[in-house]
Amino acid sequence: MTLSEAPPKVAALVVLALLGAGGPALARSPYDGLWAVSFIPDQGDCDRHDVEVFVRNGEISHVGDRGFFTAEGTVGDQGRVEASIGALGLTVSAEGRLAERQGGGTWAFPERGCAGRWSAERRSPVPVETSDDQ
Numbered sequence: 001m002t003l004s005e006a007p008p009k010v011a012a013l014v015v016l017a018l019l020g021a022g023g024p025a026l027a028r029s030p031y032d033g034l035w036a037v038s039f040i041p042d043q044g045d046c047d048r049h050d051v052e053v054f055v056r057n058g059e060i061s062h063v064g065d066r067g068f069f070t071a072e073g074t075v076g077d078q079g080r081v082e083a084s085i086g087a088l089g090l091t092v093s094a095e096g097r098l099a100e101r102q103g104g105g106t107w108a109f110p111e112r113g114c115a116g117r118w119s120a121e122r123r124s125p126v127p128v129e130t131s132d133d134q
Contacts, residue, residue, distance in 0.1 A: 044114030
């Protein structure tokens, strides 16, 4: 029997089960969610910056301000972070580690002779859905 030959209720249940409808969305990485990140300079003439990023399925992305602020990178299974964070075409490289609710590491901005440390705090354990036009 194919899905098209199944009684309508059975077909609907199969489709719902395949789509995961009716239940909460599950994070695919223990680090998925909304994170507030602070970049604190230890050397050079750079200012402190606070940004928010999403981690979804271990991939880092920006929150809002598309085109002005960029964030990309990965969070590995053990929380290892490798990322590029930028604004207006200038990029800072960052590495470190996330835990369940917080994390930290180092960053470098060689073009300006700056470097420092970053700290992160999880704001939301499940990523907020965003539209593509945001």
